[in-house]
Amino acid sequence: MATLREIAELASVSVATASRVLNGSAEKHPVSQDVRASVRAAADTLGYTPSATAQALKQQRSKIIGVIASDILDPYFAEMTRGIEIEAAKFGYVTILANANRDPEQERTKFRVLREHQVSGIVFCGSDIEGSPGTAQLAREVNLAVRAGTRVVALAPRGFDSTKIVIDNAATAYELTQYMLSLGHRKIAFIGGIPGLSAAEQRIVGYRDAMFEAQAPAQVLGLTGMSQESGKRAAEELTASTQLPDAIVCTNDEVAVGVLAHLWTAGYKIPEDVSVAGIGGTRGGAVFGLTTMTLPLVELGGLAARYIATAGGSSDVPAPPSFELHIGSTSAPRGQSD
Amino acid sequence: MATLREIAELASVSVATASRVLNGSAEKHPVSQDVRASVRAAADTLGYTPSATAQALKQQRSKIIGVIASDILDPYFAEMTRGIEIEAAKFGYVTILANANRDPEQERTKFRVLREHQVSGIVFCGSDIEGSPGTAQLAREVNLAVRAGTRVVALAPRGFDSTKIVIDNAATAYELTQYMLSLGHRKIAFIGGIPGLSAAEQRIVGYRDAMFEAQAPAQVLGLTGMSQESGKRAAEELTASTQLPDAIVCTNDEVAVGVLAHLWTAGYKIPEDVSVAGIGGTRGGAVFGLTTMTLPLVELGGLAARYIATAGGSSDVPAPPSFELHIGSTSAPRGQSD
């Protein structure tokens, strides 16, 4: 790896000058055209690659954004991650990805490792599990770090004092449920979630509120996860019971896809037999024509990245972009559903 | 951020000593118990976090593994990425994730950026697109880097001289096709791929070989991508034609899911009307009971990570783990299919 000094020697200039032309300060600091050219040439022949490590050490801040995701296999987080990465790249930043499996212990470990790498900021993609033992501990450490100047952004409800760019989860479920009600459905079940998982709990609240207002009976089941697999299991449970509901609102697209998988293979017709919807608007549901609340996941990630990358400048906390209902082919008015 | 010097002062020892107890050399280099204790205490009260940056600068190598993935939204790569991350963490390594969208230009850029960060190694998850303009250029740069000592591992066919841990793609398709033939199917279509994409091309070769040997007519279509969406489109095309084949072999699970999505919504019965299979064994297909060739994606990623992390030690190139047929509920003997 060619170093700055080597290319400085080859170009017969000082490292300072070499540094100036090879890095941003070229415009800020005057350097003659001749020198510029020769330095560039030297850098070229030696195949110079600046050491981000050295730069980071010097400037006390690496151009790295740390990302702590709950489950990179879930499109929900994959899309956020992607949004972060794309926007970060625009600012010359790179992202370190850490999976934490929704385990506070792992989150704590990853958080620490990320800090060791002097990242400019850390993004938490998923929400926390309230009441879980490690959660409080994590919150304490994060709060400490935040007070010490580390930029931390949460893209989902979190119990620590970081910057937050989060969607109104209750509202997503509320509006989605209202839509189902507007189709004439009364018996609407809610499927999916994990006890204590803030985002999931909030969606349940939104669902219950809408059902309560409509004086329709609420039924929540399948609080065994956010995955396709758990959606499938819940659907199996549902079809095993005597009556299918008019409609099913799922906590996310993954669960919805799992529900669809079971229903289709079991011979049900969607939306004739039952309407199904998810939340997220991820690529996962698109191919099935899933009715869903489309959340701006990529944008959300992008906002977090930009916020961190532009730490010095205008760093007002951006407002979360809004979501919207996407009506697919898995939902239909009650008339057609019976 | 507490520095080594600060904690050294607090503990009234030299930074050298502090460094020794706070880092691995504690065992290697003798340090008295008393001193150890006081240093640990000081580090604790000051909340010391080592600077991975400084360590990397000093040791000319950061504990970072760079990952260049084609599409993090594709479970195929997401699983590899996950495997890399998990194994890397075991060695105290962290992974920088870079998406390249199968674009050689982007791959080149990301490759460079990764090198700037002094990563210990770089993993290419996807295969290249032969004939694409940027591919040769990328190969040149990678070869240069490899010769300069950078550890590069490809987990899919690539036209540069890196370490390779790759599955026999032709064999996966060959065996899968043979399985379909063994079920009594004759008219078997192959769906999915991208012209020039090495891995996809090899799978087509395997498929053709099996069909040729069985003297069955080969039909390849839908070379428009590796996504669910493209699988769906191809299936639409297929059902628009007069006759459905006996079975469909897809280039990957994503395409297979897309095919299933269309078939189900169009009212077909699987596997009664047609058998469907994918390649990958990703979580995406699991919930649908998809018949597929299960590839050890997570393990593959793990091997790459381990190979890079243990650069100093026994670094024989690991052999790719083997794949195996997973028979799901989307395939059935011909008798039942007609």
Next chain:
DNA sequence: TTGTAGGCGTTATCAG
């Protein structure tokens, strides 16, 4: 317009 020099936090080499 260019050069000199100090130091970012660590580790490693040498002395004590």
Next chain:
DNA sequence: CTGATAACGCCTACAA
């Protein structure tokens, strides 16, 4: 057993 001290590669006042 412990402590100075010199780098690692780069940036940035401060001089020239």
